[in-house]
Each structure stands twice: as structure tokens, then as C-alpha cells.
Amino acid sequence: MRPESPDALDETDRQILAELQADGRITNVELARRVDLSAPPCLRRVRRLEEAGIIRGYHAEVTPAALGFEITFFALVGLETQKQTVLDRFEALVCEWPEVRECHMIRGGGDFLLRLVARDTAHENELTGRLTSADTVQRVQTLQTIRTAKDEAGVPI
Amino acid sequence: MRPESPDALDETDRQILAELQADGRITNVELARRVDLSAPPCLRRVRRLEEAGIIRGYHAEVTPAALGFEITFFALVGLETQKQTVLDRFEALVCEWPEVRECHMIRGGGDFLLRLVARDTAHENELTGRLTSADTVQRVQTLQTIRTAKDEAGVPI
DNA sequence: CCCTCAATGCAATGATATTGCGCCACTGGT
DNA sequence: ACCAGTGGCGCAATATCATTGCATTGAGGG
Numbered sequence: 001m002r003p004e005s006p007d008a009l010d011e012t013d014r015q016i017l018a019e020l021q022a023d024g025r026i027t028n029v030e031l032a033r034r035v036d037l038s039a040p041p042c043l044r045r046v047r048r049l050e051e052a053g054i055i056r057g058y059h060a061e062v063t064p065a066a067l068g069f070e071i072t073f074f075a076l077v078g079l080e081t082q083k084q085t086v087l088d089r090f091e092a093l094v095c096e097w098p099e100v101r102e103c104h105m106i107r108g109g110g111d112f113l114l115r116l117v118a119r120d121t122a123h124e125n126e127l128t129g130r131l132t133s134a135d136t137v138q139r140v141q142t143l144q145t146i147r148t149a150k151d152e153a154g155v156p157i
Numbered sequence: 158m159r160p161e162s163p164d165a166l167d168e169t170d171r172q173i174l175a176e177l178q179a180d181g182r183i184t185n186v187e188l189a190r191r192v193d194l195s196a197p198p199c200l201r202r203v204r205r206l207e208e209a210g211i212i213r214g215y216h217a218e219v220t221p222a223a224l225g226f227e228i229t230f231f232a233l234v235g236l237e238t239q240k241q242t243v244l245d246r247f248e249a250l251v252c253e254w255p256e257v258r259e260c261h262m263i264r265g266g267g268d269f270l271l272r273l274v275a276r277d278t279a280h281e282n283e284l285t286g287r288l289t290s291a292d293t294v295q296r297v298q299t300l301q302t303i304r305t306a307k308d309e310a311g312v313p314i
Numbered sequence: 315c316c317c318t319c320a321a322t323g324c325a326a327t328g329a330t331a332t333t334g335c336g337c338c339a340c341t342g343g344t
Numbered sequence: 345a346c347c348a349g350t351g352g353c354g355c356a357a358t359a360t361c362a363t364t365g366c367a368t369t370g371a372g373g374g
Contacts, residue, residue, distance in 0.1 A: 009223065017219050024181045024215035029330060038354050043331070054223040058181035059216060062174050064312045066166065066211040074263070074270060076300075091306040098313035103306040106231070113231060113300055117312050143233075143270055149248040149260040153310055155221045155274050156255035184331095186361060195323050200362070315374100322369075330361065337353080344347080 009054070012037065016045055017054070018157040024058040061153070069117040071124050074143040080136050082109035093134060099127055166211070169194065173202055174211070175314040181215040218310070226274040228281050231300040236293050239266035243293050250291060256284055 009017075015035045019026060026034075032042035049055045064072065079086060087105065094100045094114060102115040114131075118124035124142075131140045166174075172192045176183060183191075189199035206212045221229065236247055244262065251257045251271060259272040271288075275281035281299075288297045 014224070017217065017224070020217035021219050022216070024217045027330060028332095039330080040332075040355085041353055044352085052223075054220050056218040056220055059179070059218060059310055060174065060177035060181045061213040061216060062178050062311050062314075063211050063213055066209075067171070067174070067312050067314060069312050074261075095307045100307060101309045101312070103308075104231075104300075104302040105304050105306065106300040106302055109303070111300075113302070143261075143263040143268075145261040145263055145270070146266070147262050149262065150252045150257060151260075152258045153216055154219050155224050155226050155258070157219075157224060184361060185363095196361080197324085197363075198322055201321085317374080318372090320369105320371095322367105324365105324367085326364085326366105328361105328363080330359100332359075333357085334355105335357105336355090339350100339352090341350080342348095344345100 013045060013049065014157055016042070016049065020046070020055065020058075021154040021157065064117055068119050070120060071118040072145050072148075073116055073118065073124060074145070075112075075114045075116060075128065075131060076141040076143065077112045077114060077131060077137060078139045079110045079112075080138045086136050090134070090136060094131075097127075097130075099123075170202060170206065171314055173199070173206065177203070177212065177215075178311040178314065221274055225276050227277060228275040229302050229305075230273055230275065230281060231302070232269075232271040232273060232285065232288055233298040233300065234269045234271060234288060234294060235296045236267045236269075237295045238293065247291070247293060251288075254284075254287075256280075 012035050016031065019031055019034055028043050028046070029039050031046070032039045035042060037045075046055070064070075077090075079090060087109065090112065091103060091105070094103050094112075097116075099116045099118060100114055101117060102113075104113045105111070106113050116124075116127055118127055124144075128140055128142050131137060169192050173188065176188055176191055185200050185203070186196050188203070189196045192199060194202075203212070221227075234247075236243055244266065247269065248260060248262070251260050251269075254273075256273045256275060257271055258274060259270075261270045262268070263270050273281075273284055275284055281301075285297055285299050288294060
């Protein structure tokens with residue numbers, strides 16, 4: 001029947017993903033040239049990848065400092081319990097803060113790793129204060145980034 | 158003379174950044190419509206933002222699992238010393254690993270926070286083992302992500 | 315009040331995206 | 345071995361978009 005699953009990716013698909021991950025605004029004509037296809041089938045492949053959810057979207061990478069966000073930091077947050085409703089409530093709370101850019105639940109439960117941005121140290125302090133004083137929060141360890149040697153959004157292809 | 162710095166962003170620029178951060182493949186015509194400009198000045202603003210380094214690039218967001226990377230995890234790595242050459246060497250080392258997607262130096266020195274992707278738990282174990290046995294590495298704490306409630310690449314605008 | 319400069323909009327031109335269609339290769343069944 | 349059926353490709357045509365040149369407009373300075 002089918003030698004591979006219907007959503008399997010061949011080498012050309014991987015090349016397309018690699019190119020679009022590296023430059024999301026490349027023209028379809030140029031993309032087709034790089035993966036050695038003509039434009040129409042190349043575009044059809046891109047559409048298929050988008051519709052399959054393999055490409056979730058395209059984003060401009062904006063320098064945070066240009067918008068006044070000089071500080072990026074992480075916060076390791078421990079909650080008092082591991083009860084699901086408590087975890088859910090904490091997630092819902094911080095997800096509403098625009099300064100929280102990522103919220104990952106880690107390990108067995110009760111712990112979260114957040115990535116946040118702040119305009120300055122006062123803003124940062126305010127954010128950590130808000131975290132510390134939030135309901136059910138037991139401890140907050142902030143990890144201030146001194147410098148970032150690598151920051152690639154995607155995955156290796 | 159100048160009411161604001163030459164690289165200052167007005168409200169239209171911020172709108173452009175917000176739109177391109179949300180959808181990096183939007184056409185210039187559509188972008189111009191949303192920020193209430195005609196196409197040429199809109200494109201000129203985008204080019205200016207790109208050349209000023211405010212827009213660093215555009216990237217497709219690819220689902221890691223589609224490429225076989227089922228696991229994302231973080232690693233807190235402590236080195237034995239804070240000597241600059243040791244820090245630099247560690248950074249150079251892990252930056253060469255494709256599975257390391259982010260490498261942030263944190264706090265006073267000697268500590269790094271890494272974000273990594275792995276195909277499976279065996280791959281993850283191999284990576285943490287490589288970290289643990291790397292030269293000058295004192296300790297490695299892995300933070301396995303159970304679930305991710307929020308993962309926004311950019312900054313609030 | 316005039317001048318200057320920066321930014322805009324319009325119009326024209328060259329590229330690109332998108333669709334329809336025919337062709338070829340491969341697969342499975344006869 | 346032959347014959348559909350299927351999927352993917354390239355070509356060609358058309359709609360849309362990107363990009364450039366140029367005239368106009370409005371705000372601030374002289």
C-alpha cells in the first residue's frame with residue numbers, strides 16, 4: 001500500500017523546512033531554486049506543511065532592546081503543592097503577563113521555568129516580586145542572563 | 158532639531174513590528190493596509206527596521222516533533238571556575254552541538270542555562286552525559302519539560 | 315512668510331504567487 | 345506483460361505583489 005506514512009517527510013520537505021526556518025521571507029521562486037524544484041510544486045509542498053501543522057507560522061525576530069526590553073531573565077518557580085488545579089491556576093496567571101514569554105512545567109510537578117523580559121532592573125524586581133507574592137508560590141530563583149552565546153529558535157534539520 | 162533620536166520608533170513602526178512578529182510572511186500590501194499606509198512607505202519602513210537591526214530576520218516555526226525531536230529540556234550547568242577562557246571554551250563547545258538551541262550565561266559566572274532538543278530519552282541521556290563529562294564541568298542539573306503552557310518567541314509590543 | 319527636509323501617495327514596471335492542465339513515473343491488479 | 349489509477353512534476357497564463365521614480369504635502373527653522 002503505502003511505503004510510508006502519508007505525512008512522512010522526504011528529503012525535499014526537510015530542505016524546505018531548513019530554508020524556511022533560516023529565512024522565513026524567502027520568495028517561493030528562490031526556495032524552489034534552492035531545493036531544485038519548479039515554483040508550483042514547491043509552493044504546494046509548503047502549503048501541505050503548513051496545513052499539516054508542521055510549519056506553525058512565520059515570525060519576525062525583533063531585537064528586544066529596540067522596544068525597550070533590555071533584560072531577559074529566567075525564573076525557576078516552586079509551588080507549594082502539585083495539585084493539578086493549583087498548577088493550572090499558576091499557569092493561567094503567568095500566561096496573562098505579557099512579560100512572561102515562556103512557561104514550562106518541569107520535572108515531577110510543582111516547578112516551573114519561565115522566561116521573562118523586563119525594561120530595566122526595577123521592572124525585573126517588580127516581576128520577581130509579583131511572582132514571589134503570588135498565591136501558592138513557595139520559592140523563586142531568578143537566573144539573570146549575562147550574555148547569550150546561542151539563541152536559535154528552531155530545531156536542527 | 159530632532160524631537161527624537163533618528164532611530165526612534167513611532168507608533169506605526171511598532172504596529173509593523175507587532176504584525177511581522179505575529180505573521181512574518183504577511184504581504185507588504187496587507188501589512189500596509191493594517192498599519193494604514195500605502196505600500197511603498199510601508200516597505201521603506203520595513204527595510205529601515207531591517208537595516209537598523211531591529212528586525213533581525215524571519216523564521217518559520219517548525220514543530221520539533223515533526224522532525225523527530227520529541228523532547229525539549231533545559232540544563233543548568235556549573236563550571237569549576239569563572240575564568241574567561243574556560244567560559245569561552247565551554248560556550249564554543251556547546252554552540253557546536255546542533256541539539257543545543259540556546260546557551261545563556263547566567264548570574265555572576267560559571268553557570269550556564271542551555272535549552273536542548275533530543276529525539277528520545279536515550280538521546281537525551283547521551284546529551285546530558287556529554288555535558289557531565291565535558292572538561293571543566295562541575296555539575297549538570299537537567300530540567301525536563303513536562304508541558305509548555307506558553308512559548309512566544311518575541312517581545313510584547 | 316519662505317525654505318528645507320522628511321515622509322507620503324500615485325503610477326509604472328518588473329517579479330512573484332497561484333491556478334489549471336497535460337505529462338510522466340510508479341503502483342497494484344488482471 | 346498489460347492496463348488503469350494515483351501522485352507529483354513542469355509549463356503556461358493570470359492575478360497579485362514588490363519596487364522604483366516622482367510629484368505633493370506638512371511641519372519646523374530661518
